[in-house]
Amino acid sequence: MEKQLENIVIDDAVLVRQCQDGDSAAMQRLIVKYQDRIYNVILKICSNKDDAAELTQETFVKFIEKINTFKMQSAFYTWLFRIAVNLSLNFCRRRFKIKMHSIYTSSGPEGENAREQLRSFFADKREVDPLVAAQNREVGRILVDALGRLEDKQRAAVVLRDIEGMAYAEIAESLDVGIGTVKSRISRGRENLREILKTVLKS
């Protein structure tokens, strides 16, 4: 019975109110609920697991510190993502340039195999299961590297849209920009990503 109750999805707003009242169990629930999503978004933005883990921790520390200032005027998760994206973008700026291994130098049979897999994925006119392609470890690495080559703001917008699956309005709220800017950043980011992947696949 208790197990069943625990599985009930509790509305974010209720948990937030409980957090604001100092309920640490509610805090834990919210953290557990969003930790993977936040971690993945940060990881795609900063391209490094250790940095992503640290930034995720920092995001939730900030969440605890600032939860009393949250006025419920927006969705909780867009507010949380805003903290995560801002921390990540600041981190990227501090680091000046994302340290990444070049996607052009990936050699060896694994790298070549991944590129070949991607090439056939894009060339195939039929519907191919993208999950199969993306689950290849090397393909995933190429994609993360290609994302890492995008401009920080474009990368954040593309990640929130294509990986996190947020709506334009939610992205606008998370990035604290207008919807027009979001559209523009996503469009340019995708176009640039397409160019980067085209170059990789031709090499």
Add this chain to the structure above:
Amino acid sequence: MSDESKQNIDELLSGYVDGELSKRKYNELKRLMEHEPELAEKFSLLKKQRQLLNAMPVETVPEGLFDAVIASQERKFILDEYSASSGESEGIKHLMFRRALTAAVIFVLFGGLIGLIVHIVAPVQQTEPQNYAAGTVDEEDPLFPPLKNIDVPVVAADTPVFRASLDLRTEQAIAMNGYIMKSIFTHRLNGFTDPPVNEGTSSTIRITCGIDSIVELLADLQGEWDKCREANLSVYDHALAKEIVIEKISSTQLMRVFKEDKFYSRMQIARDYADFNKLNPYGSSRLAVNDTIPVAAVKPELTGSKIDRKDRLEGGEKISLVITVTGL
């Protein structure tokens, strides 16, 4: 295709992929893609790219994130507590206060030093008797409002100032002016006299000095009095707050006015002469040098004979006299 329209189409394609287009734009783009295979190809690639990104494996957050967050919070809390209990913030406040105080002291000392240097280096302004500032004297003293048409000299506030203006009209203006300047020089009044101001046929000088010097100067003028066709003396009557004009004043009358030791008796004589001359005009005749004063016009108790000369000398009374010579 221009960059702008290319960007617009890219945005539309992006919106199409995301299903964020309005129905009208959706149909429009769909029709466009049917006729442009390149656009359709681009759309297909975008769609695949999106699917690929969307299908990227979800990483699991490293274990113990929640514990790490709580530990981080506790560490922060302990540090804040320590900071509060150890008086660190008080120390910081004290340090800031001391720094501000030091800065203020340095600023004051620096300012003082600058002031001292300026005081030493800057030239000393000498107050000379001829340094008049018209209209600046006695402005707040209701007893001594500034005279109309007469520049007011600067004098000590506690010394009453008898202000007068002597207008001489003559056919020998140059000679008269020369004589006046010579007299000024002779009596060493040049240091107490402003440079003459010439306007048309008129020449004006301002003298501010002790009454004795003025009397000596006017005594000299007596010898030249017959050169004047007309002489008028204006004095400011503080009691009546108006100018008293003694028209066609004779040299004797002039001397009597200025020889009076006391300010108020001098004013009284001036009033009497003003009234008397109005009733007894000389017409166009030349001024009499030794014009006698009507006994009735002067009140005996106000004449200077009874006044101690020493009082006049020590009183330091200053006279401001403006002499205007106008050529006819």
